[in-house]
Amino acid sequence: MDRIDDIEGRILQNRCVAPGHHLAAVKLARPMTKPRPGQFVMVRFHGADIFLRRPFSVYDYGRSVLWILYKVAGKGTSHFARMARGEAVNVLGPLGKGFAPLAGHSPVLVAGGIGIAGIHLLWKLTRGKGALFWGCTSADDVGLLGRIADGGPYISTIDGSFGCRGNVVDLLADHLGEMKGPIQVFACGPEAMYRSLAGLLEAERIPCQVLLEERMACGLGICFGCVAKTLDKKEPYKRVCKEGPVFDLWQISL
Amino acid sequence: MADISVRLFGRTLRNPVMNASGTLGYGIEIEPLWPVDTLGAYVSKGLSAQPHHGNPQPRLREERSALMNSIGLQNIGVARFFAEVFPLFRKRQTPVIINFFGFTEEEYVRCAEAIGDDGLICALEMNLSCPNIKEGGICFGKRPEDVHRIVRRVKGATGLPLLAKLTPETEDITAVARAAYEAGADGITVLNTFPALAVDVEGMRTAARGGLSGPFLKPLALRAIADISGALPIPVIGTGGIMDAGDALSFLMAGATAVQVGTATFIDPFTIPRIIRGIDEYMEVRRISRIDEIIGAARAQDRAI
Numbered sequence: 001m002d003r004i005d006d007i008e009g010r011i012l013q014n015r016c017v018a019p020g021h022h023l024a025a026v027k028l029a030r031p032m033t034k035p036r037p038g039q040f041v042m043v044r045f046h047g048a049d050i051f052l053r054r055p056f057s058v059y060d061y062g063r064s065v066l067w068i069l070y071k072v073a074g075k076g077t078s079h080f081a082r083m084a085r086g087e088a089v090n091v092l093g094p095l096g097k098g099f100a101p102l103a104g105h106s107p108v109l110v111a112g113g114i115g116i117a118g119i120h121l122l123w124k125l126t127r128g129k130g131a132l133f134w135g136c137t138s139a140d141d142v143g144l145l146g147r148i149a150d151g152g153p154y155i156s157t158i159d160g161s162f163g164c165r166g167n168v169v170d171l172l173a174d175h176l177g178e179m180k181g182p183i184q185v186f187a188c189g190p191e192a193m194y195r196s197l198a199g200l201l202e203a204e205r206i207p208c209q210v211l212l213e214e215r216m217a218c219g220l221g222i223c224f225g226c227v228a229k230t231l232d233k234k235e236p237y238k239r240v241c242k243e244g245p246v247f248d249l250w251q252i253s254l
Numbered sequence: 255m256a257d258i259s260v261r262l263f264g265r266t267l268r269n270p271v272m273n274a275s276g277t278l279g280y281g282i283e284i285e286p287l288w289p290v291d292t293l294g295a296y297v298s299k300g301l302s303a304q305p306h307h308g309n310p311q312p313r314l315r316e317e318r319s320a321l322m323n324s325i326g327l328q329n330i331g332v333a334r335f336f337a338e339v340f341p342l343f344r345k346r347q348t349p350v351i352i353n354f355f356g357f358t359e360e361e362y363v364r365c366a367e368a369i370g371d372d373g374l375i376c377a378l379e380m381n382l383s384c385p386n387i388k389e390g391g392i393c394f395g396k397r398p399e400d401v402h403r404i405v406r407r408v409k410g411a412t413g414l415p416l417l418a419k420l421t422p423e424t425e426d427i428t429a430v431a432r433a434a435y436e437a438g439a440d441g442i443t444v445l446n447t448f449p450a451l452a453v454d455v456e457g458m459r460t461a462a463r464g465g466l467s468g469p470f471l472k473p474l475a476l477r478a479i480a481d482i483s484g485a486l487p488i489p490v491i492g493t494g495g496i497m498d499a500g501d502a503l504s505f506l507m508a509g510a511t512a513v514q515v516g517t518a519t520f521i522d523p524f525t526i527p528r529i530i531r532g533i534d535e536y537m538e539v540r541r542i543s544r545i546d547e548i549i550g551a552a553r554a555q556d557r558a559i
Contacts, residue, residue, distance in 0.1 A: 004286040006524060044521065051468065052316050052520060075316075092523065215314050217321060218520040220287075222279035224299075224325045225314035237308050237328055242283065 002033045004220070006044075006092045011083050012065065018143035020072050021114065022081050026089060028064045035061050037122035038098030038186075038211055038246045042219035043068070044090035048079050055216045055241070057118035057188075058094060066091060069117040069144070095219045096245045099209055105184035106130050110197065112168055112189020113137065116144060118211040118245075119188045123153075131175070135168025135189070169196035176200070187211070187249070195254050208249035214240040229253040256537035258530070258545050260294065260512055262489060263415040263440060265376055267294035267349060269530050270506060270545060274493045274516030275300055275353035275379065275419070276325065280339045284523065291346040292527050294512060295376050298335065301354045303365040305331035312462060315452055320468035321517050322450055327355060327384075332368045343374055350374050351417065355381040358388050359404050366412040378414050380405070382434075383421040383446040383465070395421040395446075398433035405437035417491065419443035422474055431482040441489040443514070444478040445471070467517040471495035476508045480553055483509025497525070499532020506533075506545070507552035 009026040017023045035058040042053035054076040060067035072081045099122050107130035111119040116134055123132050132153035136142050139162035155163030156171040164171050185208040187197055194210050201208050214226040221242030230238050230252050260270040275297045281290045290296055308328025315322040343350050352369055356362035382395025394400055405418055418434035420427055422445040431442045447465025454461035475494030483490040492510030496502050497518045505513045518525040
């Protein structure tokens with residue numbers, strides 16, 4: 001059983017890397033259990049009118065520095081975006097079950113928009129062995145890419161302002177035939193992307209793991225608030241924070 | 255180390271701090287952080303005779319310093335609880351309070367009957383905040399006469415000590431507690447979350463309904479604890495809004511024999527062990543040797559403001 005700890009951290013940097021997107025580096029007071037790709041942390045903000053912690057994917061981690069890439073979407077992330085170097089947060093983690101690569105399969109990573117935050121650590125660790133497909137709204141979002149451009153990801157934008165015009169699942173469809181040997185897909189993005197992926201991968205039942213997002217209170221599996229509906233008839237609602245956040249695409253109810 | 259053990263239903267608990275039902279999962283989930291035998295007793299997630307799937311999303315909503323939840327009593331049912339969950343508490347030798355519920359009186363009775371006597375079970379705790387589907391959905395715990403009837407039926411179905419967990423949504427909570435006592439309840443747990451609603455202003459619609467919890471509950475709970483423990487000769491377990499050791503001590507001083515910590519664990523999962531240490535430190539510093547000297551101490555000086 002991996003240790004889960006609550007560790008104080010200080011913001012080293014917290015920069016806007018694309019419109020509405022921030023990348024934060026948090027220096028932890030001591031090392032945390034090494035997070036696996038797909039795992040997440042619960043961040044506590046102090047002294048703000050924010051009651052609960054907020055969940056964030058681990059974008060990267062090393063030498064007690066935790067990297068979090070986030071999109072400013074609500075009260076918690078708006079507060080986070082205003083935080084400056086030196087300010088304190090508490091980090092609980094690492095949490096949840098990460099991605100589980102199958103032996104003998106080439107990893108194919110698919111990210112939709114800010115979903116890159118949940119995919120990046122896996123990309124970093126599998127670099128050179130697989131392919132990354134990333135779908136954005138426009139070239140603006142691609143600004144996030146500066147640091148992951150090496151390795152040559154396939155990129156689509158809805159407006160065609162960068163890379164291939166269209167959505168990322170169509171882009172993946174165009175290249176699926178070129179993949180050699182068995183592949184395993186790892187995806188993080190909106191639910192609509194998962195539905196398209198299911199349509200694309202269904203015929204060959206290609207193994208696919210998806211990272212789900214849900215509002216959470218505890219992150220530990222003790223409140224049962226963050227459930228996702230699965231096809232398990234006996235117990236359909238599974239905790240995203242505990243049984244997930246990574247689920248088998250073929251077992252969730254879309 | 256001060257002696258912070260408390261007596262409850264003829265049993266000694268190592269400390270007076272428990273989790274509130276449904277805020278520590280099945281216990282096993284907290285073990286990567288601290289062992290469950292840290293608790294004075296573990297209070298189970300609400301169990302029913304048959305498993306319940308619970309509600310679809312959304313189940314959670316943050317309000318100002320409060321949490322609104324509508325989990326919908328998702329649980330694996332009594333049978334699986336004893337087969338799969340209970341062995342952890344046997345291994346840790348941790349006393350267990352079994353929280354349970356039903357949507358009809360018969361379901362409560364069937365659930366209580368299904369819980370066998372085990373040396374580790376400290377008590378049953380019946381959740382009286384459930385809607386009675388045979389009575390148009392009015393909650394079982396709202397009217398003293400309903401509480402009296404259902405507590406008496408459940409008491410007839412079990413030989414275990416019975417705690418009645420009350421809802422704050424009632425006209426006279428002391429009258430409800432008295433009805434439970436007169437029907438045979440061995441103790442009272444006060445109080446449950448407060449029923450609440452949120453509005454989505456942009457969409458001009460109801461955004462959520464659920465039970466509201468958080469530190470705002472503390473003064474409401476304290477008053478109920480003081481009134482009920484002053485009126486009845488049975489133990490009161492206090493819960494609602496406890497965030498730190500000072501809060502827990504105030505509950506004990508108002509007359510609670512033990513306390514339950516809920517929402518605070520979500521914000522800081524180490525809250526419970528910290529509260530236990532805080533109670534110990536308070537007693538050490540003041541050279542209080544027994545926790546009995548604290549329990550109810552504030553009630554003597556109680557006066558209206």
